[in-house]
Amino acid sequence: MEVAAEPGNLAGVRHIILVLSGKGGVGKSTISTELALALRHAGKKVGILDVDLCGPSIPRMLRAQGRAVHQCDSGWVPVFVDQEQSISLMSVGFLLESPDEAVVWRGPKKNALIKQFVSDVAWGQLDYLVVDTPPGTSDEHMAAVEALRPYSPLGALVVTTPQAVSVGDVRRELTFCRKTGLQVVGVVENMSGFVCPHCAECTNVFSRGGGEALARLAGVPFLGSVPLDPELTRSLEEGRDFIRDFPKSPAFPALSSIAQKV
Numbered sequence: 001m002e003v004a005a006e007p008g009n010l011a012g013v014r015h016i017i018l019v020l021s022g023k024g025g026v027g028k029s030t031i032s033t034e035l036a037l038a039l040r041h042a043g044k045k046v047g048i049l050d051v052d053l054c055g056p057s058i059p060r061m062l063r064a065q066g067r068a069v070h071q072c073d074s075g076w077v078p079v080f081v082d083q084e085q086s087i088s089l090m091s092v093g094f095l096l097e098s099p100d101e102a103v104v105w106r107g108p109k110k111n112a113l114i115k116q117f118v119s120d121v122a123w124g125q126l127d128y129l130v131v132d133t134p135p136g137t138s139d140e141h142m143a144a145v146e147a148l149r150p151y152s153p154l155g156a157l158v159v160t161t162p163q164a165v166s167v168g169d170v171r172r173e174l175t176f177c178r179k180t181g182l183q184v185v186g187v188v189e190n191m192s193g194f195v196c197p198h199c200a201e202c203t204n205v206f207s208r209g210g211g212e213a214l215a216r217l218a219g220v221p222f223l224g225s226v227p228l229d230p231e232l233t234r235s236l237e238e239g240r241d242f243i244r245d246f247p248k249s250p251a252f253p254a255l256s257s258i259a260q261k262v
């Protein structure tokens with residue numbers, strides 16, 4: 001029997017996945033977005049909570065920029081990004097007056113908003129809530145973990161690029177998970193080689209295999225290697241549904257299979 005969700009909290013959410021990366025630009029928001037789309041195409045109901053307060057890019061990636069968040073009796077109503085209403089999104093991007101506006105807040109104000117995103121959003125019944133976090137391990141991560149912990153199962157998915165320096169940053173992420181008692185769902189290696197569209201040969205632009213080696217060393221699951229894919233970049237720029245529209249692209253197999261492993 002389905003238990004009705006308490007209005008305005010996460011009681012109706014079955015799995016929460018925090019997406020972490022050691023630094024910016026490694027594809028954390030990309031993996032969050034594509035994971036949500038792949039889960040949705042697998043028939044799941046998905047929410048995305050964008051707590052990357054200083055760089056909220058998910059609304060753009062899902063062509064939801066400029067949409068408004070409304071209030072209802074049980075709190076904020078997240079924005080539905082698809083007609084079927086199977087992906088809902090909450091982001092600070094919806095609260096800013098323009099996409100170019102910067103969030104210049106000190107830690108306590110950011111932490112308060114993160115707590116509010118957890119307690120005051122009417123998420124309803126979800127199979128998965130994907131939480132896109134800022135890069136690194138900051139106060140915001142602590143605020144998110146503290147606010148979300150009562151609603152476990154709470155897991156972390158760690159994104160890295162293959163080169164050693166990024167892998168080194170990820171080691172710190174894994175330490176953060178251990179210290180905060182977060183279960184690591186797995187590591188994803190992104191930008192893992194480039195498949196030439198003309199000859200199909202793979203060039204390892206940033207080397208390859210660092211993410212898998214790290215996962216093995218840390219004893220956590222390895223979820224896959226996502227290659228650099230210009231069609232993925234284009235799809236994100238245009239706010240398109242990559243999983244639906246680009247099934248023949250090099251990044252498709254890895255991105256769609258991550259959703260089966262979380």
Ligand code: ADP
Binds near residue numbers: 023027028029190227
């Ligand atoms: P982060 O959230 O870690 O800062 P993003 O997800 O915003 O990183 O990605 C940074 C840029 O790299 C974006 O423009 C995105 O479109 C692009 N990108 C990420 N992963 C890939 C990939 N596998 N192939 C092509 N472009 C990618």
